[in-house]
Amino acid sequence: AYLWTLKSRYHYFERRNIPGPRPKFFFGHYLTLWSTPSYSRTIQGWNRKYGPIYGLFEGTRPMYVVSDVEFLQEVFIKQFSSFHSRRNHFLQAILQKKGANLFSAKANQWRRQRHVINPTFTTLKLKTMTPLMNKCIESMMSKLNETNCKEFNIYAMYKRLTMDVIWHCAFGIDTDMQNDINNIYMQKSMACFATDAEKVFIVKLSNVMPFLIPLLTRVINIRISVVNQLRTLLPKLMHDVEDIPALWIIKQVENVVKERLTSGKRHVDLLQLMLDAATYDEIKEHDTDELTSKHLHYTEVVMNVFLFMLAGFETTSTFLAYSTYVLATRSDIQNKLQIEIDENWQEDQELDYEKIADMEYMDLFIREVLRMYRSSGRASTRISNQATTICGHQIDEGCVILADVASIHYNVDLWGPEDPNVFIPERHKTKRHPLAYMPFGVGPRNCVGMRFALMELKMCLTRVLHKYNILPGTNLDIGMTRQESFIVTPEAINIRLEKREH
Numbered sequence: 001a002y003l004w005t006l007k008s009r010y011h012y013f014e015r016r017n018i019p020g021p022r023p024k025f026f027f028g029h030y031l032t033l034w035s036t037p038s039y040s041r042t043i044q045g046w047n048r049k050y051g052p053i054y055g056l057f058e059g060t061r062p063m064y065v066v067s068d069v070e071f072l073q074e075v076f077i078k079q080f081s082s083f084h085s086r087r088n089h090f091l092q093a094i095l096q097k098k099g100a101n102l103f104s105a106k107a108n109q110w111r112r113q114r115h116v117i118n119p120t121f122t123t124l125k126l127k128t129m130t131p132l133m134n135k136c137i138e139s140m141m142s143k144l145n146e147t148n149c150k151e152f153n154i155y156a157m158y159k160r161l162t163m164d165v166i167w168h169c170a171f172g173i174d175t176d177m178q179n180d181i182n183n184i185y186m187q188k189s190m191a192c193f194a195t196d197a198e199k200v201f202i203v204k205l206s207n208v209m210p211f212l213i214p215l216l217t218r219v220i221n222i223r224i225s226v227v228n229q230l231r232t233l234l235p236k237l238m239h240d241v242e243d244i245p246a247l248w249i250i251k252q253v254e255n256v257v258k259e260r261l262t263s264g265k266r267h268v269d270l271l272q273l274m275l276d277a278a279t280y281d282e283i284k285e286h287d288t289d290e291l292t293s294k295h296l297h298y299t300e301v302v303m304n305v306f307l308f309m310l311a312g313f314e315t316t317s318t319f320l321a322y323s324t325y326v327l328a329t330r331s332d333i334q335n336k337l338q339i340e341i342d343e344n345w346q347e348d349q350e351l352d353y354e355k356i357a358d359m360e361y362m363d364l365f366i367r368e369v370l371r372m373y374r375s376s377g378r379a380s381t382r383i384s385n386q387a388t389t390i391c392g393h394q395i396d397e398g399c400v401i402l403a404d405v406a407s408i409h410y411n412v413d414l415w416g417p418e419d420p421n422v423f424i425p426e427r428h429k430t431k432r433h434p435l436a437y438m439p440f441g442v443g444p445r446n447c448v449g450m451r452f453a454l455m456e457l458k459m460c461l462t463r464v465l466h467k468y469n470i471l472p473g474t475n476l477d478i479g480m481t482r483q484e485s486f487i488v489t490p491e492a493i494n495i496r497l498e499k500r501e502h
């Protein structure tokens, strides 16, 4: 019966006159998507063939892949109440209830969390974090000083910097990870990114055979409760389990939370801002739009701090890397930025939020980097929580909408008349469609850390460009070979730094 349902399911898009590649029996398009070296390039390739709205199947679930900005404006903004959540794989679904974070939470649980967390990233709060960021950037600058005009991979340093910033600003922990290559925090954090959850066997299995989800969920829940019991009964034996990187990090956060609660000492960091709204009481969500509570459960605090680390580390370091690549290959753009930086900041002054905000060309430059270089092919998804009609298309409950951001960012109708394949920061001076630019997503569920990330990118580039000229290394282009897991990263950014005369 399942196979028969599957067969008829594959006519879903055909019946709606939506084009798309032919699905493979049993797998849909999943086999192609999980084996392709680049998810986002495959999606873009199909966009060129089938147009701005086409259909795919992840196993049995229909997914609209969309680069039509009017359609996306309905989904992400105008009809947000029908598309308030992302597509979660079943491991995330297990963590729903208390353990969900902002990325995976649904409906009112998400609304409550976002309501509490939004104020954490206001301009005022970010200003209080500039000294912490400056301190981390200062450590990186000392490391850069040791490179002595020799070729080196600056991306490795950016990863240490952004991880250091997150540990400082989110958890309030000073780990010295930029100086110590074997630092345990750094090693565990890096190990966390080595696995792409979507490629874990049981996640693939649950997507292809969703009827197995209740059984798989029971198996996982039993395993969790056995591990928990063994942890109390045989703590020594459980040492290896504690060593799983994600669990190790979550444990560190739990320890910091406990320590803060016992000492009562206040800190200037994201964790403190969330702890101010935290409770151990059970939080009940209502079905109505009324927010019943403006609190976070302590478990949610821990899971969100962990999320900030995941969401803020590789994305920001990767965009620093791409920015540096552009600067190493475009000395004209580098000169313009240096002139602006020198006009706005001298080394004996504190580099604060206002000085960064005054740099207009820096803003245009970063925008263009974020337009041209893809970060993730999969971050901006929504799932329909009720049936609705979008631009004349009948969308059933449970359909996934994936925004094909790369195709949008290279669409000449949205970004012309200049060729979208050419790096031109000034193109951002022209007013564009509100959905033409979405590196951080759009609408109420966009990236909550956007301003934090922009501040970090601008502060870091300001400091580097004020002191150095960035020159291409002989291996610059080889290092730019891209690889893709959840996000698209270069292998290395090989450059040389030459001290500037002031």
Ligand code: HEM
Binding pocket: 102, 103, 104, 114, 307, 308, 309, 311, 312, 313, 315, 316, 319, 375, 379, 380, 381, 438, 439, 440, 441, 442, 443, 444, 445, 446, 447, 448, 449, 450, 452, 453
């Ligand atoms: C250049 C750096 C970054 C990029 C390109 C980026 C990009 C994104 C994108 C595309 C989304 C999905 C938005 C959507 O579905 O509409 C997202 C969500 C999110 N990002 Fe970022 N991000 C960056 C940095 C950060 C940082 C530094 C943090 C935290 C400190 C962060 C925290 C989050 C969170 C919590 C969400 C989920 C928001 C929600 O569902 O309410 N991100 N990000």
